[in-house]
C-alpha cells in the first residue's frame with residue numbers, strides 16, 4: 001500500500017477530491033485570462049509545432065480569435081469515427097446504469113450516426129462561415145464539422161464507407177466482447193460518472209496545474225479501480241506506445257483525483273477493431289513517477305515560451321505572444337493541421353500537396 005486513505009471500499013474513496021490553488025495564469029489582450037493546463041494532446045501538439053499550440057490554446061484575445069475558435073472545432077473523419085463509437089458505447093452503458101436493457105443494435109446506431117454527422121458537416125460549416133460574417137455570438141453545434149469539408153478536400157466515398165464500416169465493426173466487437181461481459185458483471189453503482197463528452201474532460205491537479213485526461217469509463221470492484229479507454233483505430237506499434245503513455249496519465253487520475261493507491265489501479269486500452277479480451281494491467285510506480293516528471297517538465301517548457309507579466313503571493317501572470325511560439329512547418333504535418341488557414345508558413349509548406357492530402361488519423 002503506497003498511499004494513505006485506502007481503507008474500505010474503493011467506491012467510497014472516489015468521492016474524495018483534492019484541489020489546490022492554480023498558480024499560473026495567462027493574460028491576453030481584452031482582459032482574457034486563462035490558466036495553464038496539460039493534456040496528452042497538448043503535449044503532442046506543443047512538441048510537433050508550438051505555433052499550432054498557440055492557435056489551439058492561446059488564441060483568445062488575438063485578432064484571429066474567432067477564426068481559431070471555429071477551426072478548433074474541426075475533426076478528421078477517423079476522429080469522428082472514434083467519437084461516434086465513444087458516444088454509442090457511452091449511451092448504451094448509461095441505459096444499463098438506469099436499469100434499462102443494453103441496446104442490441106449498437107453497430108447499426110453507430111453507422112447511422114456516423115452518416116448523419118458526415119452529412120451534417122457541410123451545413124454546419126456554411127453556418128460557421130455565415131456567423132463569422134455577422135459576428136454572431138459563439139455557439140457550438142452539437143455536431144462537429146469535418147476538416148476535409150472546411151478545406152474543400154474530397155476524400156472519396158470509399159473512404160467514408162470504410163470508416164462507417166469501421167464504426168459498425170468496432171461496436172459489433174464491443175457488443176460480443178469479454179470486456180462488456182466484465183463490465184456488466186459489476187453493479188452500476190460501482191461505475192464512474194458519465195462525465196466525459198466531446199467538450200468536457202476529467203482532470204487531476206499536479207503541483208497546481210490541471211492535467212486533463214480522456215479515458216472513457218471506469219468502475220471499481222472490491223478494492224481495485226479499473227480505467228478503460230476505447231480505441232477505434234488500428235493497434236499499430238506507434239499507436240500502442242501512445243496508448244501506454246495515455247494509460248499512465250489515466251492511472252495518475254486514479255491516484256491524484258480519486259485518491260486510490262497506485263497498486264489498486266488497473267488500466268486497459270480496448271482495441272475495438274480486434275478480438276477484445278479482458279487484459280487490464282497495473283502501471284508500475286517508476287512509470288507513474290516518470291509520467292509525473294514528464295508533465296512537470298512539459299509545463300515548465302511551455303511556461304518558458306511565455307513572458308512574465310506580474311507576480312504576487314497568490315498568482316503569477318504571464319503573457320503569450322504568437323512570435324514566441326515558433327512554426328515548425330513540414331508538408332504532411334501542415335496538410336493535416338486544421339490551423340493552416342491562419343498560418344502562412346504552413347500554407348507554403350503544404351502548397352504542393354494541398355487538395356490531395358488525407359487529413360490525419362486517430
Ligand code: SF4
Nearest residue numbers: 049052334337343346
Ligand atoms: S500549418 Fe504547419 S506550421 Fe502552421 S501551425 Fe499548423 S503545423 Fe504548424
